[in-house]
Amino acid sequence: MKNNCTPEATSALFKKHFGHTPTHVVAAPGRLEVLGNHTDYNHGLVMSVAVDRYIFIASSPRPDGRVELISSAFPAPEKFSVSDLKSNPAARWADYVKGVLAQLRRRGVLFGGFNAAIHSTLPLGAGLSSSAALEVATALAIRRLHPFTLTETGTAQPPQANPRGELPPVTPVERMHYARLCRAAENEFVGVPCGILDQVSSLCGRAWNVTSLDCQALTVDYAPLPGVVLVVCPSGVNHALIGGEYKELRDHCESAARKLGAKFLRTVELKQLQAARTALTDREFACAHHVVTEIARVVAAERALRADDLAQFGQYLFQSHESSRDFLKNSTAELDQLVELARQHPACLGARLTGGGFGGATLNLVVHHEAEVFMTHMATGYEKQTGRKLQPDLCQIVDGAR
Ligand code: ADP
Numbered sequence: 001m002k003n004n005c006t007p008e009a010t011s012a013l014f015k016k017h018f019g020h021t022p023t024h025v026v027a028a029p030g031r032l033e034v035l036g037n038h039t040d041y042n043h044g045l046v047m048s049v050a051v052d053r054y055i056f057i058a059s060s061p062r063p064d065g066r067v068e069l070i071s072s073a074f075p076a077p078e079k080f081s082v083s084d085l086k087s088n089p090a091a092r093w094a095d096y097v098k099g100v101l102a103q104l105r106r107r108g109v110l111f112g113g114f115n116a117a118i119h120s121t122l123p124l125g126a127g128l129s130s131s132a133a134l135e136v137a138t139a140l141a142i143r144r145l146h147p148f149t150l151t152e153t154g155t156a157q158p159p160q161a162n163p164r165g166e167l168p169p170v171t172p173v174e175r176m177h178y179a180r181l182c183r184a185a186e187n188e189f190v191g192v193p194c195g196i197l198d199q200v201s202s203l204c205g206r207a208w209n210v211t212s213l214d215c216q217a218l219t220v221d222y223a224p225l226p227g228v229v230l231v232v233c234p235s236g237v238n239h240a241l242i243g244g245e246y247k248e249l250r251d252h253c254e255s256a257a258r259k260l261g262a263k264f265l266r267t268v269e270l271k272q273l274q275a276a277r278t279a280l281t282d283r284e285f286a287c288a289h290h291v292v293t294e295i296a297r298v299v300a301a302e303r304a305l306r307a308d309d310l311a312q313f314g315q316y317l318f319q320s321h322e323s324s325r326d327f328l329k330n331s332t333a334e335l336d337q338l339v340e341l342a343r344q345h346p347a348c349l350g351a352r353l354t355g356g357g358f359g360g361a362t363l364n365l366v367v368h369h370e371a372e373v374f375m376t377h378m379a380t381g382y383e384k385q386t387g388r389k390l391q392p393d394l395c396q397i398v399d400g401a402r
């Protein structure tokens with residue numbers, strides 16, 4: 001998954017296209033959902049990490065109010081005026097950038113034209129959330145070009161650069177405003193009804209730690225995850241139109257909550273759900289059962305981490321997979337095979353599907369010094385069982401975008 005992509009390579013890409021050196025380069029990491037499957041839009045709890053795969057944006061201001069974007073992932077540049085932000089069906093990828101610009105403008109951020117080059121080690125659509133990283137990197141690139149401070153609803157006095165021209169870091173509180181802004185860009189401009197997990201993870205991650213996000217209070221907390229690495233195993237199979245299946249699960253959760261008299265499943269207790277079993281359809285009950293128990297698992301898993309009990313933490317990952325598989329039913333035969341293979345290896349503390357499901361990848365929590373043997377075990381076993389090649393990918397937990 002890694003390629004020759006660094007801030008320097010992004011500057012070089014910029015220079016090759018625009019003919020001069022960029023004034024700034026920013027980076028925003030991708031993320032992995034560690035625990036809390038489909039809990040975010042139910043206003044629940046979810047654990048994630050920012051990982052060492054990034055979107056880089058190199059940029060320079062220009063005086064004519066025009067924007068020119070290039071991306072190493074797409075063949076043609078996209079050009080538009082800052083005063084005319086509309087989607088171009090031939091360059092949908094630029095919607096993520098335009099959406100952020102539109103949201104910044106709505107909050108009163110003043111910015112002019114710019115040139116930008118986008119380069120990335122984050123595979124598109126592979127469950128590491130390249131879209132959120134692109135949104136976050138865009139917002140940070142504009143902050144470098146035209147410094148601003150975000151508040152809950154608008155902007156405040158812009159930050160002052162030091163004599164070396166460096167801006168102070170974005171504060172933790174302001175990061176949450178960035179996350180909201182970037183999610184709004186994806187919801188409104190791109191038209192994807194995503195929750196806020198991806199943007200928060202890219203902005204608020206902390207190296208060596210798991211980030212716990214309370215999707216109701218919009219607060220984050222951290223717990224250390226020492227001595228282990230995360231291995232991602234892409235199943236290589238996508239079974240369903242993810243958008244449609246995702247919406248169906250969302251609908252079941254929302255109608256279950258309504259029938260239980262709750263605004264969101266977050267506030268529903270397991271006992272209450274069981275007592276109302278007959279008022280719900282089978283699918284509503286099963287989906288709600290997953291969400292309610294999954295939220296409880298996140299609470300318990302946090303406790304296990306704080307008690308330094310990684311073995312127990314890993315067990316919650318296995319349990320999460322079983323709940324997704326049996327109740328939410330968003331697993332696939334391949335994801336189940338990957339989890340069972342992982343379970344057989346002593347270096348694996350926990351494994352589960354990660355992200356939307358219906359294909360995609362599993363996440364494996366693996367003892368640090370045994371990562372290589374584990375990855376070989378997975379690749380050999382998966383190929384033997386399915387005839388498919390597997391390229392497990394080792395991820396480090398990193399700080400959020402700076
Ligand atoms: P994910 O966020 O899981 O990677 P999404 O479908 O939400 O998948 O977002 C992927 C989209 O984000 C791409 O189709 C593209 O439009 C945009 N994108 C991601 N990476 C880049 C990139 N390097 N350059 C341009 N656009 C990108």
Ligand code: MG
Pocket residue numbers: 129130131132198
């Ligand atoms: Mg995305």
